[in-house]
Amino acid sequence: MYKKEIEEQLKELQHKLSNLKSNIPNDDVIRINPLIKELEENAVKLKTELYSKLTPTERVQLARHPKRPTTLDYIKYLIKDFIQFHGDRRHLNDHAIIGGVGIFEGIPVTVIGHQKGRGTKDNIKRNFGSAHPEGYRKALRLMKQAEKFNRPILLFIDTPAAYPGIGAEERGQAEAIAFNIYEMFTLKTQMISIITGEGGSGGALGLGIADRVFMLTNTFYSVIPPEGCASILWKDARRSDEAAKALKIDPEIILQFGVIDDIIDEPQCGAHEDHENAANQIRKKLLVTLEELFQYSIEDLLEQRYNKYRKIGQFREN
Amino acid sequence: MANLFIKCPNCGTTHFQKILAKSLYVCPDCNFHHRMHAWSRIHITVDKNTFKEIDKKMKSADPLGFPTYEDRLKKAMKETGENEAVICGEATIEKIPVALFVMETRFIMASMGSVVGEKITRLFEYALEKKIPVVGFCASGGARMQEGILSLMQMAKTSAAVKKHSDAGLLYIPVLCHPTTGGVTASFAYLGDIIIAEPKALIGFAGPRVIEQTINQKLPEGFQRAEFLLEHGMLDKVVPRSMMRETLANILKIHQLSNKVKKKYRIEQYGLK
Numbered sequence: 001m002y003k004k005e006i007e008e009q010l011k012e013l014q015h016k017l018s019n020l021k022s023n024i025p026n027d028d029v030i031r032i033n034p035l036i037k038e039l040e041e042n043a044v045k046l047k048t049e050l051y052s053k054l055t056p057t058e059r060v061q062l063a064r065h066p067k068r069p070t071t072l073d074y075i076k077y078l079i080k081d082f083i084q085f086h087g088d089r090r091h092l093n094d095h096a097i098i099g100g101v102g103i104f105e106g107i108p109v110t111v112i113g114h115q116k117g118r119g120t121k122d123n124i125k126r127n128f129g130s131a132h133p134e135g136y137r138k139a140l141r142l143m144k145q146a147e148k149f150n151r152p153i154l155l156f157i158d159t160p161a162a163y164p165g166i167g168a169e170e171r172g173q174a175e176a177i178a179f180n181i182y183e184m185f186t187l188k189t190q191m192i193s194i195i196t197g198e199g200g201s202g203g204a205l206g207l208g209i210a211d212r213v214f215m216l217t218n219t220f221y222s223v224i225p226p227e228g229c230a231s232i233l234w235k236d237a238r239r240s241d242e243a244a245k246a247l248k249i250d251p252e253i254i255l256q257f258g259v260i261d262d263i264i265d266e267p268q269c270g271a272h273e274d275h276e277n278a279a280n281q282i283r284k285k286l287l288v289t290l291e292e293l294f295q296y297s298i299e300d301l302l303e304q305r306y307n308k309y310r311k312i313g314q315f316r317e318n
Numbered sequence: 319m320a321n322l323f324i325k326c327p328n329c330g331t332t333h334f335q336k337i338l339a340k341s342l343y344v345c346p347d348c349n350f351h352h353r354m355h356a357w358s359r360i361h362i363t364v365d366k367n368t369f370k371e372i373d374k375k376m377k378s379a380d381p382l383g384f385p386t387y388e389d390r391l392k393k394a395m396k397e398t399g400e401n402e403a404v405i406c407g408e409a410t411i412e413k414i415p416v417a418l419f420v421m422e423t424r425f426i427m428a429s430m431g432s433v434v435g436e437k438i439t440r441l442f443e444y445a446l447e448k449k450i451p452v453v454g455f456c457a458s459g460g461a462r463m464q465e466g467i468l469s470l471m472q473m474a475k476t477s478a479a480v481k482k483h484s485d486a487g488l489l490y491i492p493v494l495c496h497p498t499t500g501g502v503t504a505s506f507a508y509l510g511d512i513i514i515a516e517p518k519a520l521i522g523f524a525g526p527r528v529i530e531q532t533i534n535q536k537l538p539e540g541f542q543r544a545e546f547l548l549e550h551g552m553l554d555k556v557v558p559r560s561m562m563r564e565t566l567a568n569i570l571k572i573h574q575l576s577n578k579v580k581k582k583y584r585i586e587q588y589g590l591k
Contacts, residue, residue, distance in 0.1 A: 164524030
């Protein structure tokens with residue numbers, strides 16, 4: 001049961017505790033230490049409760065948490081010598097999707113991901129992680145480059161949606177996403193995609209075709225934002241709670257449907273509280289997955305990639 | 319088809335259904351292209367009695383147990399007499415064999431769930447096996463949210479099938495009809511070799527209402543209409559309904575001929591087959 005207020009109170013409590021600890025007069029240590037210990041244990045218990053048994057809506061709130069690590073944060077921890085490249089060579093450079101090359105555990109890789117901002121100014125520049133067609137076209141350009149130079153591609157997904165605006169429509173938002181999906185099925189290199197925050201429908205899928213797809217614990221993947229679903233179904237965006245439940249957007253259920261391959265555990269306090277450990281979890285998963293993918297020939301890889309998506313869906317035939 | 323009279327949503331004039339049918343459901347007064355039933359579309363497009371339907375029996379499950387979905391499916395089936403929102407099959411157009419799909423907007427706005435995704439994927443796989451082109455009349459409100467993430471994944475599945483068909487050098491012509499939006503535009507509808515649209519069809523990724531709410535301003539006149547998209551370079555051609563069959567036949571003929579010429583050339587020049 002995640003509540004933002006409780007999270008803040010908890011943080012204040014922990015802060016006070018650590019202040020107290022460093023200011024205890026020497027002769028009081030024996031008397032006060034057990035008290036502090038008890039309080040600390042309580043805080044840990046509270047924390048565990050805070051981030052467990054999340055309702056779908058709480059999950060959505062956590063996935064959108066302003067302090068969650070962004071793609072550039074993960075790159076900082078995971079990729080050595082990262083160089084960012086820009087532009088789609090057609091129209092402009094979209095700041096809502098970033099990409100470049102670097103070295104992951106000794107392996108040259110191409111990294112591409114949605115990029116949300118920190119703070120209002122940065123978020124406006126990044127358009128809150130909602131890309132225009134140029135973002136998707138830049139991503140594809142960098143993916144083709146990776147294919148040419150035999151680099152595995154690492155994709156980080158965190159977007160509310162592809163941007164619904166006039167310019168985006170004029171310049172073919174739908175075409176850009178469709179074309180990415182289409183081309184990603186035959187890119188002759190290893191591809192891994194991770195949902196690190198919001199998996200917002202087509203905007204996510206435009207970076208979402210890969211040999212292996214993972215979700216972090218506190219993320220969701222949905223065909224439509226719960227608010228949008230509620231306003232279409234019940235003409236009332238405030239019923240997003242119900243919609244979030246009905247849409248089944250939790251990693252566990254998405255995994256059961258065969259849409260993703262595994263869930264990457266976040267640190268207990270959530271990725272937003274501990275960027276480095278979240279990155280470490282991702283590093284472990286990427287390493288074993290790349291090792292596995294390197295064993296297959298490119299032909300096998302492409303066939304597996306096709307079959308993985310070919311199977312998805314449920315219907316009746318009699 | 320029970321309605322004797324049909325009112326034009328564009329100019330408000332009321333016409334006999336029979337008269338409207340004769341004009342291919344194009345308003346004789348204002349040239350507005352009414353939505354067409356999928357079967358009427360098939361009849362005016364393909365050579366007489368050549369259409370053979372595939373996967374007719376496939377029906378939707380309710381994988382999420384989504385509130386009221388079962389009822390909506392039942393109602394749609396009753397109202398349309400169809401099992402789902404797309405009709406797939408094989409036919410000929412001016413004697414050229416094609417795989418054809420036609421989406422039925424009366425069925426939950428022809429939104430794409432598992433069945434629509436699977437039927438379209440199978441049609442492309444069938445066309446690939448038979449080495450024939452695909453012609454598809456698209457119209458859809460987008461992904462079917464009642465099937466959640468499974469409907470989003472149909473975008474991936476169908477796009478992959480289109481790619482396989484395309485990589486074999488085969489032709490695909492989507493015809494975008496009113497309205498084509500959301501997940502369908504962001505997948506197979508926009509992945510054709512030649513993309514045609516009907517006049518005034520609304521085509522876009524996001525619906526106009528969503529865009530208006532996001533940017534908080536009125537949208538320009540004609541925004542997201544076929545003619546607007548043609549001007550922005552997003553379509554190959556806007557073709558009136560009365561010319562559709564002829565135009566499709568012409569494109570199909572040129573492609574069939576170019577295959578024949580290539581074969582002939584290879585045999586004459588190099589003795590290859």
